[in-house]
Amino acid sequence: MVKPDWIAVDWGTSRLRAWAMAADGAVLAEGSSADGMGALDPDGFEPALMRLVGGWLPDTGAPVPVVACGMVGARQGWREVPYRPVPCAPLGGGMAVTTADPRLSVRILPGLSQATPPDVMRGEETQIAGLLSHMADFDGVICLPGTHTKWAQVSAGEVVSFQTFLTGEMFDLLATRSVLRHSVGGGALDRAAFAGAVTDAMTAPQKLAARLFAIRAAGLLEGLPEAEARGRLSGLLIGLELAGAKPYWLGQNVAVIGAPDLAGLYAEALKGAGVTVAVLEATSMTLAGLGAARRGRGDA
């Protein structure tokens, strides 16, 4: 019988993930579902949450605190939680949501916004807070690769500025919905082809659309293997991003927070550009950040 001290929730556009947490930070149980924000109407959020965590709730007693981050706080989410403008600490405040079940006490964390250039994040601020909970003195740049990769400049415990790149979404669309889907397969990628394409894109970023089609042409004319084609596609897009994010990483202390495979690609590409990075696993940082919010650290 799981008896959580509190429940951690990472609620993104496509996935809902929940963890039953002990007071000492240990994970007692976990679950996930496809009930992402994008699949739910406003009145669908509490039932979706209960399907995952209902079995962890006691029959009586005080309600169990639930701390949630991510797109659940967007305009199309459970309840809109206004962005907090940078520069600011990654965590602050949050908004309580009234639930039909009295055993829940839900709080949704706010994302961050930036006025110039306009930018937003929801969820990554919690991972940044997780990193700071381990390394309070971190001063440098954090890269959070994903569907919408974020680069954040962090100093004195605050997010100073950040910039989002549509790289992951472009990769998914090109790999699965464009003419390149015939060329890149769905398997592993060739590391040498990846590294070469990173260099190509950083050297001549304006050639992107031509080099993308060249992957298809090389498949038709030369029988380019799928793993090499996939490596080139990934390398061209990540290389383009690194060229654009150079003002962030050049000469900086860089940490990459992400899923191991993807974070490893970014680390490899940055290493090729002469930058040494620390790689941190995304789920650990999310849980550490939600834990910090639970303890009230950094709250406004």
Next chain:
Amino acid sequence: MVKPDWIAVDWGTSRLRAWAMAADGAVLAEGSSADGMGALDPDGFEPALMRLVGGWLPDTGAPVPVVACGMVGARQGWREVPYRPVPCAPLGGGMAVTTADPRLSVRILPGLSQATPPDVMRGEETQIAGLLSHMADFDGVICLPGTHTKWAQVSAGEVVSFQTFLTGEMFDLLATRSVLRHSVGGGALDRAAFAGAVTDAMTAPQKLAARLFAIRAAGLLEGLPEAEARGRLSGLLIGLELAGAKPYWLGQNVAVIGAPDLAGLYAEALKGAGVTVAVLEATSMTLAGLGAARRGRGDA
């Protein structure tokens, strides 16, 4: 009762278009359907063609010549017609297809290939031939915007080299399937936003993925109007392409062959870069090129 001298066919991945032609080049009738190459099995091509042109065929007499260009000659098409390697004249040869109906005499025109860098085209070579049938002495660069935009260097009646950019397919995917679909609408685009984004992309092409996400952020934070968002998306992608295609157009005599709206955007963007272009309508050039093939001009 239509009695064509011959039938012109433009058979692409998503559309089939056919014209009943008089001997003097006049269009007697036309039709189109969604029976593109991508939607057909090998034995589906003749029935698809007959649905469009069956009513134009006489009951008796010599078979009616049908000249077809485009993806119908691809490996997944009606019959694979090998590419012709550049440098070469845009038209040459073609392959006869045996049909069940004796009233048809079908010939499929070959596309062009390039070994280094690897590239291919099927259909655009016919439009280039169409231009040359009007301007035999054309020496310069032809831009053919579309799903896969082509830039071709043409001299002394031959295609010397060419390069394909995935620009149109990227626009379609980003506008309809990415997070930007919430921002860009489906209507007209703002010309000032377009022109500004062309300049932005040509100045700093490495910022593409960040500027794409900024469209979404500006929609969320500043209520960016859809027409401006769409103008920015189109301008960023066309500007990136112009930066990459600069070795083609810089200091050159440039003709743009395309659908009027899209060709107009390219002409505007090139004008902003100091290049004056001639704009030619794509369908006219296709028919002129198929007519040249019908007359046997440029055949190998």
